[in-house]
Amino acid sequence: MSDELHRLALTVLQPGFEGLTPPDWVRRHLADGLGAVGLFGRNIRTPEQVAALTAALRKEKDDVLVAIDEEGGDVTRLEVNEGSSWPGNLALGTVDDVGLTRAVATGLGRDLARCGVDFNWAPDADVNSNQDNPVIGVRSFGSDPHLVARHTVAYVEGLQSTGVVACVKHFPGHGDTSVDSHLGLPRVDASRELLAERELVPFRAAIAAGAKAVMSAHMVLPAYDAEYPATLSRAILTGLLREELGFQGLIVTDGIEMGAIADTYGVADGSVRALAAGADAVCIGGGLCDEATLLMIRDAIVTAVREGRLSAERLADAAARVAALASWTRAAAAAGSGAPGPDGGLAAPGDHAPGLDAARRAVRVEGVLRPVESAAHVLELTSQANIAVGDATPWGVGAYLAEALPGTTVARAGVTTFGLVDTQLAAAAGRPFVVVVRDLHRNVAAADLLAGLVAARPDTVVVEMGLPYGDAQGLTRISTHGAARVCGIAAAETLTGRTLR
Structure with a gap:
């Protein structure tokens, strides 16, 4: 027993x-x-x-x-x-x-x-x-x-x-x-x-x-x-x-x-x-x-x-x-046909096209979006990770925008970073400016920082990769409804008007 x-x-x-x-x-x-x-x-x-x-x-x-x-x-x-x-x-x-x-x-x-x-x-x-x-x-x-x-x-x-x-x-x-x-x-x-x-x-x-x-x-x-x-x-x-x-x-x-x-x-x-x-x-x-x-x-x-x-x-x-x-x-x-063989060998990879198709179709744009045609500066604002999501998986738009537009620079920083507004405005001087956020509605500090950036650069494009709650308030906002890799690709394609994959 x-x-x-x-x-x-x-x-x-x-x-x-x-x-x-x-x-x-x-x-x-x-x-x-x-x-x-x-x-x-x-x-x-x-x-x-x-x-x-x-x-x-x-x-x-x-x-x-x-x-x-x-x-x-x-x-x-x-x-x-x-x-x-x-x-x-x-x-x-x-x-x-x-x-x-x-x-x-x-x-x-x-x-x-x-x-x-x-x-x-x-x-x-x-x-x-x-x-x-x-x-x-x-x-x-x-x-x-x-x-x-x-x-x-x-x-x-x-x-x-x-x-x-x-x-x-x-x-x-x-x-x-x-x-x-x-x-x-x-x-x-x-x-x-x-x-x-x-x-x-x-x-x-x-x-x-x-x-x-x-x-x-x-x-x-x-x-x-x-x-x-x-x-x-x-x-x-x-x-x-x-x-x-x-x-x-x-x-x-x-x-x-x-x-x-x-x-x-x-x-x-x-x-x-x-x-x-x-x-x-x-x-x-x-x-x-x-x-x-x-x-x-x-x-x-x-x-x-x-x-x-x-x-x-x-x-x-x-x-x-x-x-x-x-x-x-x-x-x-x-x-089935998808399982590995008894030796652990892999079956042929599946078709991932539906994933990118879904990510592209999920993108929504508010405001007037003019295609980004030259090297840009991208600021990706980080915040405390959702525990279920974790902090090990990369997310964002900058890497894909840099692929489409060589010379694009990417900064990743938390909202408490000293002198962030001044340094980012300087880095973006004379070039398109893209700010990437995640669940901005839940982050008062990030919203305040973004407001300061937009006051100085009204042409800033905001990419929201979390919940796009709240009115865009005259901003150009791209909402991806998630931060998967394919969502980042879809956002970069929307920004540039180019197909990346």
């Missing part, structure tokens, strides 16, 4: 790890029953390396689920070092062509499948109804629940057509929060009626479309449970998601090490409570990636079963759902 309990406890865990190859502890625990692993930017250099990594994992356990947080757009792991070939959700929602969204999700899924990744913690189905939301923003398709629903469905269909699990997040909806759950515990005081009309619309649609997995949100919704966050709430995971909405797939937690859970309950007790509430798998995300943490959580689960705080039947049910999903991915991989 003890060995079986330990095996079942390992089956429901999804840990990350350090390194470009599987460490010995991961290999050992895969042999003992570990059900999944999660890949992050720290595990990725090239597609060939990722394919070799996943092949090595499957030599230890052929049905291990290999998960990744690959939303495309700003949240990319597979292309963490260069920026994504696929625009994110807000760009797709702005275009509002479900066929294009499906094509983008299919292309992204093929990229994952050819590297041996078969579980994607995406798409984001949150309705971004709060302009000050610090963690969702461009990761959402938009603020209209029905638009978000139709694009979530298209994304699920496209991704799962490649044999990659779509994990719709963050249930029951993280779009109306003003607290980042990586750092604290958000609370949304919406009624059940409002939640049904707004947050739940995309999740209902995704479930009807056959989404294989749903990720829970670390947030309190008093309309359903005033005490526990959704991840730990039986009323929400079992009562709402399983019983009311009828979802029969895998429920996985958001990263259990995030502040909303770790700082309130601890990762071990939080994991036990999540499983008891109805979760089937525990994501041990980017912040915790060692054997000691894995064993601590495994042993906490085993102890909870022995003490009666978690039923053996609930744990067995969770493990069975993990196994069923792994069976689906193996069957899909055997039938």
Whole structure:
């Protein structure tokens, strides 16, 4: 019984790890029953390396689920070092062509499948109804629940057509929060009626479309449970998601090490409570990636079963759902063309054209834009990175504008940089001036700095690569609705009137 309990406890865990190859502890625990692993930017250099990594994992356990947080757009792991070939959700929602969204999700899924990744913690189905939301923003398709629903469905269909699990997040909806759950515990005081009309619309649609997995949100919704966050709430995971909405797939937690859970309950007790509430798998995300943490959580689960705080039947049910999903991915991989061969060799690269097409179609211009025809000066204003996005992935427009117009200079600076206005105006003297920002509406200091620059250079062109809230106030503003690599290319093309790819 003890060995079986330990095996079942390992089956429901999804840990990350350090390194470009599987460490010995991961290999050992895969042999003992570990059900999944999660890949992050720290595990990725090239597609060939990722394919070799996943092949090595499957030599230890052929049905291990290999998960990744690959939303495309700003949240990319597979292309963490260069920026994504696929625009994110807000760009797709702005275009509002479900066929294009499906094509983008299919292309992204093929990229994952050819590297041996078969579980994607995406798409984001949150309705971004709060302009000050610090963690969702461009990761959402938009603020209209029905638009978000139709694009979530298209994304699920496209991704799962490649044999990659779509994990719709963050249930029951993280779009109306003003607290980042990586750092604290958000609370949304919406009624059940409002939640049904707004947050739940995309999740209902995704479930009807056959989404294989749903990720829970670390947030309190008093309309359903005033005490526990959704991840730990039986009323929400079992009562709402399983019983009311009828979802029969895998429920996985958001990263259990995030502040909303770790700082309130601890990762071990939080994991036990999540499983008891109805979760089937525990994501041990980017912040915790060692054997000691894995064993601590495994042993906490085993102890909870022995003490009666978690039923053996609930744990067995969770493990069975993990196994069923792994069976689906193996069957899909055997039938598909995107997965790597048994030696880890890559299939032919997929077609990335839909990604650049979507990025181009998502660009919007306000004001009078005159083509930039000579070497320009570009200032890219940096700000504190969204934790989900991270700060490792390059973004901006300057590199692509310099490609089109040799001699273009690029400066990247934070708003607190001493003498920034004077130095940038001097650098831009006698040449076109482009300022690139991200979520300007949430950064008062950046908005004030930009106002000073524009007062001196009214011909400044502003490129907003985040949420383009607020009136452009007479400025020439280009909005890309995301900061993926292809969005930067599309912005440079818009600025110059030239095709760069």
